[in-house]
Amino acid sequence: MSDTHPLNKPPSVMEKSANSYYQRWRLVKDSLARFGVIAGGLSVIVALVLIFFYLLYVVIPLFKPATAEAGNHYALPEAALGKTVLLDVEEQNEVAARFTDTGQVIFFEAATGKPVLTESIKIPAGTKVVSFAQGSPISEGAVIYGLSNGQAVVVKHQYQITYPNNKRLITPSLKYPLGEAPIVIDDKGTALEICAVKVGDKSTTIVAKTADKVRLLHIEKQQNLFTDEVTLERTVVDLNVAVATVTNMLIDKEERNLYLVSDDGHLSFFDISDKTLPVIRQNVNMVTAGEKITASTFLNGDSSLLIGDSTGLVSQWTMVRDELKRPAIQKIRAFKVSEKAIAAINPEPRRKGFAAIDADGMMGVYHTTSEREVLREQVTKALPIAAALSPRANALLVEASDKNIYFWKLDNKHPEVSVKSLWQEVWYEGYPKPDYIWQSSASNNDFEPKYSLTPLVFGTLKAAFYAMLVAIPLALMGAIYSAYFMTPIMRQYVKPTVELMGALPTVILGFLAGLWLAPTLEENLAGFFLMFMLLPVGVMVFAYAWHNLPARILEKIPEGWEAAILIPVILLTGWFAFAISVPLETALLGETLRDWFKNEWGIGYDQRNSLVVGMAMGFAVIPTIFSIAEDAIFSVPKHLTVGSLALGATTWQTMTRVVLLTASPGIFSAVMIGLGRAVGETMIVLMATGNTPVMDLSVFQGLRTLAANIAVEMPESQVDSTHYRVLFLAALVLFLFTFVFNTLAEIIRQRLREKYSSL
């Protein structure tokens, strides 16, 4: 820095102009630096604050309500070709299809209604379409036409996407998965009044109702191993059921369950896993007397039924196993759409949501798991005829009696989340009762994501509780001793050692806990318990013996070394506890303590359990609590203690009545900060527990904490999905929790410091 030297000399007249230039430059530099530091400092602080706002920014869309925006409406395309029996939209919301009761399929542009392609289903001459149904699951696009001559035609509609000239082109087409020839279902030729189908790669099941029976037809493709010849094997069986009132039939996609719905509210549930022998499992009444079922369909995944009735109620019925493990249909929740009858229910093809439209054209969009009405909108003024929800659930087409089609855009990204689905008990599909469950992902779209944060928060608190149970006594008692009783020479070494303990990477503690402590504890459970009990006793006995040593010896030993003297005593007691544990177990219980817990109390034992976590995380938390509490106790002004001692109080009395009372806010804040650390600790819980999100109070069971859950699931979660945002919510909860606790603790400490300085 050569520019310092003009300062050292008194400025001469000759140098004055250069000097003033230099002085100005110094001032500019000063203000530049001021500006730079302020900008830099503030931006660092802003960056730290940004963490909070960014987490919030990711989480907020979870709680934004869904919206519906009216698009075009246009005249029904090719209205002359018959009445609509089904509307459908493909994934990109570009091409829609209208299936008519005359066996025509009109593909048209979803946004404008311009016809793209019209196809006719191949129906034998002289017959007509009597019934129509969508196959299950609806995303596969299969439909069935029941004909007046007892035959049926199965058609699949599909959309092929190509990119000529880098522009997306969607080409609709029809396919006959069972061949173009109609399938004979009733050989007597009576009309098929109602039908249902499930088309699979290997087998197809069709159920059809004629005037006098319900017939189940199963076609199995069998491929000859040697000749590659395909033969179709047909099984036909008639169901034993009263047919008069049946209005809808539903086959699930596993081809195991068949539901016959009558409009008077009666449902018959058949087990058809054996196609030659359908068994009736249950008859239920689904609506109150006098009401009618006006719409019924599967919820995505085919394990729940959605039943819409004439009172405007949509109820969800799911298969639950009763005490005897028998499957039974049970109502788990209901949604009130309006006072009018439900006209149509459209399940979302990929989520557990659905849209229901009532006879007045009022549409409600619901999600079953979160029990949320996400949206309510008057989609048409006229009577709705048919509606279609697009596969991505972001568009809706409604045909109304005014011969118009209304196109609606939906924005409904996170219907799965509600306060209830996050924090309260939810009755999931297939579960016997409402429960708290975290189970975020599975391989297919049928899975019902279970985003209950309750078991995770429970696990977090449980782990923190056991950790604090270990840490608080050790850390606080240690802090009391080393701040007040310990000789300064020893304290000089003890403090850094404990600080070092706090600096040990948690991954190492977790690794030792998981791979060393957990198996050791499992083998020596009784030894550990005995050690916890014997240690204080051993110390007391030794202290009493020490007290009774001849004064001559005691005088020679300086005070404040108790902690060092006790080390061999504790080691010896520990060894003794382990040594007698096995004979004691044999003598008292006749089996190991672990088995005894299991056999006598029914408490199971997980190798990586809460006790292990408590001990390992307690170890990690001790230094935090210790050093803050020690500081608080140590900085209690000396004149207070000296005064107390001068008045005749013993050291212990001074400690409990004066020092601890004065330092108690500091100790409290130490505990708070320790708790904050225990709540957010990740690696130890990740490695020392089995990470099972169970809600179980037992010490011998595992747990999963919020932090560990994030570490496990975050890398696999898809950006901006509900799962991703829920994990961010977990992070936000952790952030707020620790931040609030730490701030409280910090404020208490600041107050304490001021108090001390005034004392």
Next chain:
Amino acid sequence: MMKLWFKSGSPWIWLNAAAVSTCLIMVIAVLALVLVRGVGNFWPAQVTQFSYQEEGKPLSVLIGEKVDTSITPAIMAKSTGHKMADNEDTLVQYLVKTGNRDVTGADFRWIEARKVQEQSDPDAMIVIVRREWGNFYGQLLAVQENGKTVATGDQAMPELQNRIAAASSVFKKITQIEKKEIGAINYGLERLRLKQKKLQLENRWDSEAEKQFAADKADYDAQYQSHQAELAALYKEIRRDSLVAKTESGAEIKIPLAKVVQVYQPNTMNFFGKMGFFYHKVLEFLTDEPREANTEGGIFPAIFGTVMMVIIMSIIVTPFGVIAAVYLREYAKQGFTTQLIRIAVNNLAGVPSIVYGVFGLGFFVYILGGNIDALFFPEASPAPVYGTPGLLWASLTLALLTLPVVIVSTEEGLARIPKSIREGSLALGATKVETLWRTVLPMASPAMMTGLILAVARAAGEVAPLMLVGVVKLAPTLPLDGNFPFLHLDRKFMHLGFHIYDVGFQSPNVEAARPLVYATALLLVLVIIVLNLTAIIIRNRLREKYRALEG
């Protein structure tokens, strides 16, 4: 008497003292555990031959290292389904590392001491450390060249060692060519492809560019061909020799020397021999690449990745931390707001590290990285460059995580500098920035150093956030190499702490990996202890110094 003693409060003082002792014992026990198990890994164990008699089976021979001994009390043994005679108090079991996974299917076996008829440590036992299938234990029979025996009996061992040395140097050459030379060619080809795509995207792909591209590609292809030829010759050389050894069951197996890392006879080694072996093993551990899904070999890439990340983090965190501290202490008006900021900064140090990881993944990787990719690397899409976890994002995340540590420590240092020094400087006519730069900051530099060391120690041991923003179990390439631009901030890297988690908990063969995990843990603990002790010593010196100044 007793009552009086209780009244004096003395027992409670002893109990409190016991808490301190317990803490000390726990720390020392943990450190000792890691030390003993970590170091023990490198010491050559005796290879023992057991004659083992299982019920209803013929007498069999087992060869291996006795790794662990477990003594189970009779009641526990009974509850786990062992048959115990009435006069037996305990069940003693040995865990034997029998190796030979290719022959027996398992590396380790628990045997019961009571069924061992005889055990001895014959001198002839050899241990073969192999590149695949783990260790081999057995006896050396012969050395072969192209299938013909060249040495047997006593000559076999020296001949084998010579040939292994030769094979190892060939192996080194092969790795050098495959990883470095061919790696560079592949890297060049990839860059060429991206360049082509970029030109096409920018509509500058013309005949000239095409010609240039073809020439470059032909150049790389030619280089590749010549390396291939070289490799073929080397492979022929390394496949020439093999050894024949006898397993515990008497079967003879042939092991090509290409797959052998090292052969030694632990039972013949004396103390100094073992010391030499120990030293060699430690060196291998520190400088070698991992083998066999990270369960064997060294951890060099993990050390390298940790160091790289920590360095980049320090470069980011130091200036920002110091500027923020200087702002808070020297420029900001001291009042309620600064107090609030101070509390907030302090508390950010207590925010769980995983939250920083979540932030890093969402903000750095997906938002910043995604936008960088869209702006600067459109040619790479759909493969992300910076839009995926990597070294830069990991360093940035940890910089954010350790920022409070540096700020707090620097502020503390600034606060300790007596006011008189600042005032003296200002009174002499120095501007504020000159005062800061020439007197205050140099005096506070040890405090900054302490902060930085603590930050480095924290960053080196932190794992949870890294799992989200860039650490992988096995990185094919180091983030620093000879290919332009040399430092690859977008690459994923390996990390000591994550290595412990991954190998200890995610590995398919945890038992075999355990010694290595302990060794890695020991290394990490040592690094952290050294860093922390340095910080503590600097801090104490600093306190002394200012006490002198103030006085």
